Amino acid sequence: MxxxxxxxxxxxxxxxxxxxxxxxxxxxxxxxxxxxxxxxxxxxxxxxxxxxxxxxxxxxxxxxxxxxxxxxxxxxxxxxxxxxxxxxxxxxxxxxxKTLTATMPVYLNALSGQGAILVTTNEYLAIRDAEEMGQVYEFLGLTIGVPCVEGSNEMDPSEKRAIYQSDIVYTTNASLGFDYLIDNLASN
CATH class of the missing domain: 3.40.50.300 (P-loop containing nucleotide triphosphate hydrolases)
Structure with a gap:
């Protein structure tokens, strides 16, 4: 709906x-x-x-x-x-x-304190865009996280959770889906 x-x-x-x-x-x-x-x-x-x-x-x-x-x-x-x-x-x-365009609605929606997630097609774009546009968000006092970086598969759940607690998260559809499944299929 x-x-x-x-x-x-x-x-x-x-x-x-x-x-x-x-x-x-x-x-x-x-x-x-x-x-x-x-x-x-x-x-x-x-x-x-x-x-x-x-x-x-x-x-x-x-x-x-x-x-x-x-x-x-x-x-x-x-x-x-x-x-x-x-x-x-x-x-x-x-x-x-598109990358610059997204800074405005992403910033606005991150103000709510519920986090804003920008999902892109591949890790390269997620990392590149987070690094470049992250400068703007950090300038304005917001935090940014990227869970789909090299070595992220070895992160423990608390590290991933910290990334997802950022005001703004840049990720890929695959990373987001797998992180959701891993978190919700955890044995404890």
């Missing part, structure tokens, strides 16, 4: 709101930008929803992407992130910036 987000603002209206915050976010110091993460988490505990925070959180990540990676997500990438957060599929061709 898919969750229907009510009310869903048209994507272009949300984009306009995010773009309207660009100058404000550019004017923040690095520390002020990082402190937005804690502010958002507090606002969530006070009853605001992820949808309420979306425009401001996306604007924060967009600015962090620019400062940390030297890449400022284009409007189409921001719209792709909005669509992803809303639970829909955003189709993008090779080279259109």
């Amino acid at each position: 898919f969750k229907q987000l009510n009310p869903i603002l048209p994507v272009k209206e949300i984009l306009k709101e995010i773009n309207g915050l660009a100058d404000e976010m550019a004017g923040l110091s690095n520390l002020e930008l990082k402190n937005k993460t804690q502010e958002f988490q507090e606002r969530l505990t006070q009853g605001e929803s992820l949808d309420d925070l979306l425009p401001e959180a996306f604007a924060v990540v967009r600015e962090a992407d620019k400062r940390v990676l030297g890449m400022f997500p284009y409007d189409v990438q921001v719209m792709g992130g909005i669509v992803m957060h809303q639970g829909h599929i955003a189709e993008m061709n090779t080279g259109e910036g």
Whole structure:
């Protein structure tokens, strides 16, 4: 069953709101930008929803992407992130910036404290993307884990559990599936 987000603002209206915050976010110091993460988490505990925070959180990540990676997500990438957060599929061709696009909805959903998992097709992409985009998340005060690295099969369950307790996890569908099975088939 898919969750229907009510009310869903048209994507272009949300984009306009995010773009309207660009100058404000550019004017923040690095520390002020990082402190937005804690502010958002507090606002969530006070009853605001992820949808309420979306425009401001996306604007924060967009600015962090620019400062940390030297890449400022284009409007189409921001719209792709909005669509992803809303639970829909955003189709993008090779080279259109899927990895950068994902930073916005992944960050937003990690704010809930329930963790956000980005699943990709192979270990190379999971590790590469976690290393590159992880810089943004760490800049903003979040933790990142990658359970599908070489030697991860030899990790004991407590090490794997620690990785999955990260705010954001980059993994593969195979690693995620096997980790779930191993954890749930454990004898104790």
